[in-house]
Amino acid sequence: MTVLVALALLAAFSGGVFLLGRRRAVRLAGGAPASLHSLPGYHGAWVALWAGAPAALILFAFAVFGGRMEDAALRAQAPAAISQLSEQRQEVFWSDARAEARGETSSEVRWEGDLGAAMAAKVSEARQITAYGRIAALALAGVLALVGFLLAFPRLSKDFRARNRVEGWTGVLLIACSTVAVLTTLGIVLSLLWESLRFFQAVSPLEFLLGTSWDPQIAMRADQVASSGAFGAVPLFAGTFLIMLIGMAVAAPVGLFSAIYLSEYAGPAMRATVKPLLEVLAGVPTVVYGFFAALTVGPTFRAFFNWIGSFLVGGPMDALGQYLETVQNQMALTAGVVMGIMLIPFVSSLSDDIINAVPQSLRDGSYAMGATKSETVKRVILPAALPGVVGALMLAVSRAIGETMIVTMAAGLQAKMTANPLDTVTTVTVQIVTLLTGDQEFDSPKTLAAFGLGLTLFVVTLALNVFALAIVRKYREQYD
């Protein structure tokens, strides 16, 4: 709150400084604007940046790290009274002290006697620290703003290269933004790696990558039967792969053919309506596809196979008939088909771009040779677009592997190694969801297994994406 007010004040100050700087530049020009090296606006902007940016940086840093620093300062001296408490209790003590100081509700633990006194002392100490910290940050920001302005303003002159300086600031700002993006990604990857390392201390990587049994049950109590789980991830990858194959079997031909239709056959009016429609399809949330799969497609498929089965029972293919009658709603086929439908717009819109990038001169060349439209598509356009289309399909594969909602709702939970599309299978993403939903301890192998799975998934999709993008890029260069 305080920080927000301070930022608003700072913005107002910078705005004022901007106007001052610009006015000064106009004065310096003395009615001949062309005599300035830079436009007056650049002078204003440069002074405003010096007045605003460093102070804003301090305020942001305070907003982000202030709490941690206060916490560290508070804990610098632990009262003797709490040294007897268990580690968890100590944590509760500290968080209560901070909550109390901020006027928030604390835990229900009653601190009495020595502890009560220690608590009271710490609460007032926390209040002090917070107050000092705030004052220090605000003062620092204020001083920086003022100093920035006072240093920058006198430097304005006719020949001052404000334009180039502002350009430099722009560069800094852009670098800062991209650094944030890169660092965040790096942080996520590192935390994934870190937690996975902890998992692989409990479960050997070999067992995880090559084991064929997945049953992540870990004892809640030490004396519980079957207290150790099995963490062989192969069935999960098999299930993921099966569903991905089914999905691509739907999405690749349909997506590609609709892209060919759109880019080569459809008239402008048709194109103008169908393209946006496909893009709407791409915007449907995957959870909607998920319940479409679970409530519509699954039961339909089941009814269909049961119906076929009812004809076969008693005939020469009795065994198959018996099996078909037992097929359930949740099967790889349902999840795969719906996932394929989800991927159609993705494949078709990427392929459409790629096919459109094939130069018109190749089409003209082919038509001028007396080729028909379909001959031109088959013999010239598709071969020319092939690398790009392969890249697009690989991007689709990596989406299929990472897709979660549809499989969670339609694929099932049983880890099985099967190539039968009518069987229920489970996928890596589904298992991550089930491992992490509900109350979980964050240090049992069961929970940590999610990180192991996540890391593997991350590595696979990253490799696919890098490869696919390299192909697509190489293809683009070919026609520049």
Place this chain on the structure above:
Amino acid sequence: MVMTMTLKPPVIRTAAPHSHHPATPQPTKISVRDINVFYGEKQALNSISVEIPGKAVTAFIGPSGCGKSTFLRCINRMNDTIAGCRVEGQIVMDGQDINDRSIDPVVLRAKVGMVFQKPNPFPKSIFENVAYGPRIHGIASNKQDLEGIVEASLKKAGLWAEVSDRLNQPGTSLSGGQQQRLVIARAIAVNPEVILMDEPCSALDPIATARVEELIDELRQQFCIVIVTHSMAQAARVSQRTVFFHMGELIESGSTEEIFTNPREPRTQDYITGRIG
């Protein structure tokens, strides 16, 4: 095997070839009557009538935007592939109106080949580029036949010596001039009667240009060639007849010699001497 390759230095001509061997008058191959072309509402060609002789080179000249390419595309009905383009009038080739409903443009284009401004080899091997037309039109009966056609076409296009040992490399790996000759080989592989060329040398350097011009001069023994060019010198060098367009109208047509030495129309005179363009 020892291969001795003697590279003949390209001859850059300065004098028009037809001045050395005067063209015998050729019978008319294509007779154009009253052609109008519209792009949407806008009229691009206005009542064009002209006779184009067989086995000779006819050059279309005129300032850019005057409709030369549009007219060229009428002759193989490539304007059909442009949305919003409408062609009216008659183009009679060998006694048949090519705009007649009974004419299949796909068959017509096998008879009327086209070479474009920018070389556009397909992203296939050199061999496959030349074999493209014979394959889609089912011209070769077997593999040997096809190889024969490819070799003959590349030889006619004067490219065989340069590519015979690398027929499997992509056509796009050749130099610009070689690509343009490859595209010409591709066009003649289906044994057309007419070859249309739309500024075929404008993307080439002078040496490659000289080679293509030489090739055009050789090909006129066998084909009816129509070439669009913005270079007056080129028209003078390679063509026997010249047609001058200006703002969608045909201003003058006649033998190249006549047009360049003694134009009837003042506008032709102005264009040739560089006063309009």
